[in-house]
Amino acid sequence: MNASTDRESRNSTAGPKMTISGASKRYDTRSGTVHALDRVSLEVRDGEFLCILGPSGCGKSTLLWSMAGLHGLSSGEIRLGPSKIEAPHPEIAMIFQEANLLPWRNLESNIALPFELKRTKPDRARISRLLQRVGLAGFESKYPRELSGGMQQRASIVRGLAVDPSVLLMDEPFGALDAFTRDEMNLLIQEIWMETGKTIIFITHSIAEALFLADRIVVMSARPGRIQEIVEVDLPRPRPISVQSTPEFIARVNDIKDMIDHRKV
C-alpha cells in the first residue's frame, strides 16, 4: 500500500496539490461494518478540475468530507501540500448540496459568515466583484427563500470563493437543480475555474456533467468504495454546452457507463 503511493509521488513532477494515500473508512451499523472507503490513493494536481463520479454509496462524499477535514479516516492520510488534513483547513472551501445557506441571514450576511467565524473583516471589494461576476449584485439584502435554487447555489459559490481558498470541494452542488439551470451553473463554474485557476474537486453522479467539467474523472465503485478507473478528458476549453450533443461526447459517456455497468455484473 505504501509502496504504491511512493511510486505515484515520484512520478509527478510539479508536486501534487493534494495527496490521498491509502484512505480507508469503516464504520459499524446495525447491519454490520460498512466499508465506505477502501484504500483509496489519489493525487490531485495543482489547478486541475477533478470530478469524482460514482453511484450512490460509493463513498465519494465520504472521501470529499475527509478531504475537507470534516471526517476522520480509519486509516491512511490526506495531505494538502506538506500539511496533513485532520481538521478544516483555511486553504480549502467546501460547497454543499442544495446551497446550504442559513435561512435566517440575508445574502450579504450569509457571505460574511466565513469571515465572522474567522474573526476577520469581510473583503468587501472581493465580495462585490464576485457577486457582480455571478450576477447577484443588488440581491445582497434578499433572504435565501426569496431566491431561486440557481441563485442560492451561486451565492454559496461566492461564499466559498470569498475567503480566497486554493482548493474548492464541491459535493454534488447542482444535483437538485433543473436541467436548464444546471447547464447554466456548469458553464459558470467552468468560467470561474478558468479565471481563478483554483483546484476544484467536484462530486457528481452524472456522467455527462463529469465529462463536461473535468480534466480527469475518478470513477468509483461501491461497497467497498474504491477507485475503479481514472479517465483523462482532453476536450478543448472553453467547452460549450453544445459539446454534450456531439457524437464523440456521447461515445465517451457510453464508455464510462460501460465501465460502471461491467463492474456491477
Add this chain to the structure above:
Amino acid sequence: MDTQLRDQIPTFGAKQGADISLSGGLSSLSSGSNRTAFETLVIILVAVVIIGGAELLIALFEVPQYILPRPSLIAAALVSEWKFIWPHLLVTLYELLVGFTIGASIGFLLAAVITQFPFVEKIVTPYILLLVTTPMLALVPLLILRFGFGSEPRIIAVALASGPMVMINSATGFRRVDLAKIALARSFGASTLQIFTKIRIPMAMPMIIVGLMVGSIFGLLTTVGAEMVGGAEGLGNRLNYYSSMIRMPQFFAVITLLATIGISIYVFFFWVGKRWGSWDA
C-alpha cells in the same frame, strides 16, 4: 381586502399574506402592512358592538351588579380605584418578571446543555415533564410555610411554572440539528461556541420564542394563583378582597388589568417572533 378562505388555492406567483404559524390570527393586533383600512374598520366595529352590546343587554335584562357589572361601571371603577390598585399591579409585575427571568434562564440553559448529551436528556426529561404537568400552584402553601408571606414563595412558584415550559420548547428547537449547516460552519473553522451561537441558537429560535411565550403566560397564571392562595399583596389578592366585599365593578377592573397583562405578553412575543423567529415560516 383579503376575504379569501385559508385553504383556497392562490394564483401562482401571487404573494400570500402568511403570518408565522404560532399566532396567525393575531395579525389583527399587529400593525401588519397587509391590513387595509376596511379591515381596521371592521375590527374596531366588532369590538364596539361587543362592548356596547354587553352594556345594553345587561341593562335590558337587569342583570344584578354582583353577577355581572356593566362595562361602563367597570371602566369607572378602574379609574376611581386606580390609586389603590396600582401598587398591587406593580407587585404582580415584579413577581412575574423576576420569577420568569429566573425560570426562563435556567430552562434555556438546561435545554441548551442537555440536548448536547442525548443520554443526559433521557434521564432528565421525565422530571421536566413532571414539572410541566404538575400545577406548581399546589406547591404554594408549602412554599409559604418555608418562605413566609412575602414575594419569595410566589417568585419560586412562577420560576417553577415557567422554567420547564421554556426548557421543553427550547429543547425541541435545539434538537432540530441540521448536520449540513453545522458542517458548513465547521468547514470554515468554527469553534463549538461559534457553532452554538451562530447556528444552533438561530436554528432553535422559533421554538425558543414559543417557549418564552407559553412560559410567561403560565407564569402569569401562577403569579395570580399564588397571590390568591396567600399573602396580602398583588392583583390576585385584590381579586379575593373585592369578591369578598362583593365589589364587582372593582373585581372586574382587576380582571381587565390581568387580561391586559396577558395580551401584552402575547403581543410582545408575537412581535419578537416576527422579528427574530420567522425565518422558517
